[in-house]
Amino acid sequence: MSIEKTRPPHGGHGERGITVLLRRMHDAVAEEASAQERLDNLTKVIASHIVAEVCSIYLRRKGDDLELYSTQGLKREAVHKTRLKWGEGLVGVVAKTQRPLVTADAPLHPAFAYRPETGEDPLHSFLGVPLIRSGKVLGVLVLQNKAARRYTDEEIGAAQAVAILLAEVAASGELLDKRETAEVGEMLHRPEHIKGESIVQGVAIGHAAFHEPPTPKHRVFAENVAVEAQRLEKGLDDLRVSVDAMIASNANLSGVSREVLETYRLFAYDRGWKDRLRAAVFSGLTAESAVEQINGENRARMMRARDPYLRERMHDLDDLSHRLMRLLSGETADSTRELPEDAILIARIMGPAELLEYDRAKIRGLVVDEVSATSHVTIVARALEIPMVTGFTDILDMVEEGDAVIIDGQSGDVHIRPTSDVLESYREKQELQSERQAAFASERDLPTVTKDGKEIAILMNAGLALDMPHFKTAGAQGIGLFRTELQFLIGQQLPRVSAQERLYREVLDLAEGKPVVFRTADLGGDKSAAYMKRGVEGNPAMGWRGLRIAVDRPGLLRPQLRALLGAAVGRELYILFPLVTLVAELDRACELLDREIERRKSSGKPLPTIIKTGAMIETPAAAWRLDVIAPRVDFVSVGGNDLAQFYFAADRESTQMNQRFDPLNPGFLGFLKLVVEKAKAAGKPLSYCGEQVSDRLTAAALIGLGVERFSVPATAVGPFRRMLRSLDAGALANWLEPRLQRPESSLREELRKFLTENGVTID
Ligand code: PEP
Ligand code: MG
Numbered sequence: 146m147s148i149e150k151t152r153p154p155h156g157g158h159g160e161r162g163i164t165v166l167l168r169r170m171h172d173a174v175a176e177e178a179s180a181q182e183r184l185d186n187l188t189k190v191i192a193s194h195i196v197a198e199v200c201s202i203y204l205r206r207k208g209d210d211l212e213l214y215s216t217q218g219l220k221r222e223a224v225h226k227t228r229l230k231w232g233e234g235l236v237g238v239v240a241k242t243q244r245p246l247v248t249a250d251a252p253l254h255p256a257f258a259y260r261p262e263t264g265e266d267p268l269h270s271f272l273g274v275p276l277i278r279s280g281k282v283l284g285v286l287v288l289q290n291k292a293a294r295r296y297t298d299e300e301i302g303a304a305q306a307v308a309i310l311l312a313e314v315a316a317s318g319e320l321l322d323k324r325e326t327a328e329v330g331e332m333l334h335r336p337e338h339i340k341g342e343s344i345v346q347g348v349a350i351g352h353a354a355f356h357e358p359p360t361p362k363h364r365v366f367a368e369n370v371a372v373e374a375q376r377l378e379k380g381l382d383d384l385r386v387s388v389d390a391m392i393a394s395n396a397n398l399s400g401v402s403r404e405v406l407e408t409y410r411l412f413a414y415d416r417g418w419k420d421r422l423r424a425a426v427f428s429g430l431t432a433e434s435a436v437e438q439i440n441g442e443n444r445a446r447m448m449r450a451r452d453p454y455l456r457e458r459m460h461d462l463d464d465l466s467h468r469l470m471r472l473l474s475g476e477t478a479d480s481t482r483e484l485p486e487d488a489i490l491i492a493r494i495m496g497p498a499e500l501l502e503y504d505r506a507k508i509r510g511l512v513v514d515e516v517s518a519t520s521h522v523t524i525v526a527r528a529l530e531i532p533m534v535t536g537f538t539d540i541l542d543m544v545e546e547g548d549a550v551i552i553d554g555q556s557g558d559v560h561i562r563p564t565s566d567v568l569e570s571y572r573e574k575q576e577l578q579s580e581r582q583a584a585f586a587s588e589r590d591l592p593t594v595t596k597d598g599k600e601i602a603i604l605m606n607a608g609l610a611l612d613m614p615h616f617k618t619a620g621a622q623g624i625g626l627f628r629t630e631l632q633f634l635i636g637q638q639l640p641r642v643s644a645q646e647r648l649y650r651e652v653l654d655l656a657e658g659k660p661v662v663f664r665t666a667d668l669g670g671d672k673s674a675a676y677m678k679r680g681v682e683g684n685p686a687m688g689w690r691g692l693r694i695a696v697d698r699p700g701l702l703r704p705q706l707r708a709l710l711g712a713a714v715g716r717e718l719y720i721l722f723p724l725v726t727l728v729a730e731l732d733r734a735c736e737l738l739d740r741e742i743e744r745r746k747s748s749g750k751p752l753p754t755i756i757k758t759g760a761m762i763e764t765p766a767a768a769w770r771l772d773v774i775a776p777r778v779d780f781v782s783v784g785g786n787d788l789a790q791f792y793f794a795a796d797r798e799s800t801q802m803n804q805r806f807d808p809l810n811p812g813f814l815g816f817l818k819l820v821v822e823k824a825k826a827a828g829k830p831l832s833y834c835g836e837q838v839s840d841r842l843t844a845a846a847l848i849g850l851g852v853e854r855f856s857v858p859a860t861a862v863g864p865f866r867r868m869l870r871s872l873d874a875g876a877l878a879n880w881l882e883p884r885l886q887r888p889e890s891s892l893r894e895e896l897r898k899f900l901t902e903n904g905v906t907i908d
Pocket of ligand 2: 763784786787
């Protein structure tokens with residue numbers, strides 16, 4: 146038989162089970178024995194506790210090979226013989242992705258690599274968990290069963306908890322000899338070039354600093370439980386003091402950022418968290434290991450949550466755990482890391498408050514593994530203009546603290562320990578960029594009038610008070626789109642009316658009398674908050690979102706309208722309704738607004754001087770019915786991102802689709818022209834919002850179609866102004882008109898040629 150020993154599955158997992166398991170692991174490590182014997186004892190203990198017929202530990206070796214170091218259940222002769230390359234087989238995939246891998250039928254998995262010497266033929270279920278310490282993969286823990294079954298969440302959680310401890314033990318040098326550890330170190334010194342995704346534009350050159358610094362060495366198991374319990378208690382007290390102090394020292398932060406910080410306080414005082422930490426200490430762990438253990442369990446639980454909001458909360462908990470670890474290791478309560486002068490901060494995850502805590506002057510760039518364009522930390526990084534890239538699951542594994550690093554926020558490239566030529570070419574690129582920035586800043590007060598005298602308004606998109614400093618530097622003529630939903634997404638719960646009103650007032654103050662168009666919360670789609678109970682939709686972009694939610698849930702829209710009316714007392718108020726599809730939805734929203742206005746009037750409260758409403762034209766249905774919609778509002782705003790998505794039936798989040806469908810498609814341009822004409826015929830001003838306007842060619846074409854008002858990302862204001870001042874709008878309109886009938890997919894190259902020949906600045 147190929148399996149040395151089979152064992153009927155038995156319990157032992159669950160909260161109590163883990164405690165017992167940790168104690169046994171403690172005993173196994175404490176025994177006087179060789180490294181190999183200790184490891185074998187550990188696998189035995191783990192296998193006997195978790196419902197697994199096989200428990201194996203693979204450790205990382207030279208050349209990133211993963212070597213079977215110990216097994217309970219596979220053939221013994223495979224130990225130190227079976228090796229898998231990084232990314233090879235299920236074990237290699239776990240190491241490479243740094244994520245657990247669970248499958249009910251391993252041989253059917255596309256990555257499965259058969260190793261006859263192990264005798265794993267009859268095994269079907271597979272659970273692999275990486276052993277990670279300080280962001281580096283040290284090995285993989287594997288559990289296997291003969292029956293094809295799914296491991297439960299509880300079992301996966303237990304395996305992750307065990308893996309954290311194993312990583313600790315492995316890092317203590319007890320499982321790898323010195324030579325082997327040195328070999329791994331060597332691999333970390335080659336120049337590396339990796340490609341990720343751009344999140345915030347810009348080039349950054351500096352030196353790597355880990356956001357989560359390597360955890361100071363500490364013991365895993367407690368020598369004296371009472372002492373550890375006391376240390377934990379003191380650590381938690383210090384943590385609360387430090388969180389309170391952080392909030393107090395950021396008293397100038399308002400609105401969303403403030404709410405983010407407040408959620409930290411909630412977690413820091415959370416009773417359940419404290420109880421679980423104490424239980425871990427009483428099971429025999431040191432305070433530090435207890436923190437790692439409980440954080441690992443939390444991460445495992447929250448990573449499985451499908452809700453992006455919940456996953457975001459995981460970052461808050463991670464942050465608190467790191468703070469607590471630093472306090473336990475004797476660092477000061479004010480625990481911001483000392484950064485090098487030119488830090489490229491590298492993090493697996495990072496919360497927005499953590500970023501705000503650093504000295505901004507020292508941060509050149511950010512590499513964050515788990516992040517998206519709508520993550521809270523992205524919003525803050527964008528506001529602080531810190532170039533940022535993502536998309537590297539294994540970067541922490543390639544870079545060491547202090548290594549030279551370049552990040553290119555435009556292409557998503559990262560160069561680690563770059564050669565001198567690469568460094569030189571990026572220095573040049575950076576210089577050119579700052580020259581450009583300075584030139585745009587010096588042009589910010591120039592009139593936005595085309596060469597042939599057509600006035601164009603350039604306004605800016607924003608969503609947080611943090612965006613507002615760009616308003617002045619960019620020289621925008623107003624905020625053409627304030628995405629109010631960002632405040633809803635960041636907070637722990639629905640923002641109170643008072644918090645909403647505070648944010649809107651602050652934005653109006655910062656806009657210094659220039660118009661601000663507040664779009665009511667465009668929730669749903671990918672912008673879903675945890676407190677919004679909603680079913681799973683197959684196609685959320687076309688589901689319950691935008692105005693659809695607003696009219697179905699007046700409890701959401703009415704308080705927001707109240708907050709807007711209150712914030713704009715004595716000033717002009719522009720309210721924009723998102724994703725209008727049916728005329729009836731717009732009517733309902735306007736009705737709710739009228740009711741709120743009446744309410745204020747009847748209670749004698751003052752009102753804004755002017756209240757103007759607008760409809761966002763983002764669906765072909767609304768574009769088609771614009772003649773019926775326009776008379777009902779004071780202005781219309783084209784949401785080009787969504788309108789193009791629905792016109793082409795192409796997901797706006799998909800890079801593949803973006804490359805396939807160009808907004809400079811003559812059909813789409815002709816469709817937009819119709820919208821522009823309908824708005825003109827109704828006598829209603831039209832503005833165009835959408836990221837497409839960051840592209841000079843598209844912006845020029847839209848001017849050629851007759852659009853006179855735009856709202857663009859802050860970074861696009863300068864280049865747009867320069868382009869339009871060199872443009873003859875009339876000549877372009879004449880050039881464009883006959884081409885709207887053309888069958889080509891895109892007019893891009895022809896338009897580029899026309900504009901270049903006519904001296905228009907498009908780069
Ligand atoms: C749009 O759809 O073009 C738009 C401006 O709105 P958002 O990008 O927030 O959906
Ligand atoms: Mg939209």
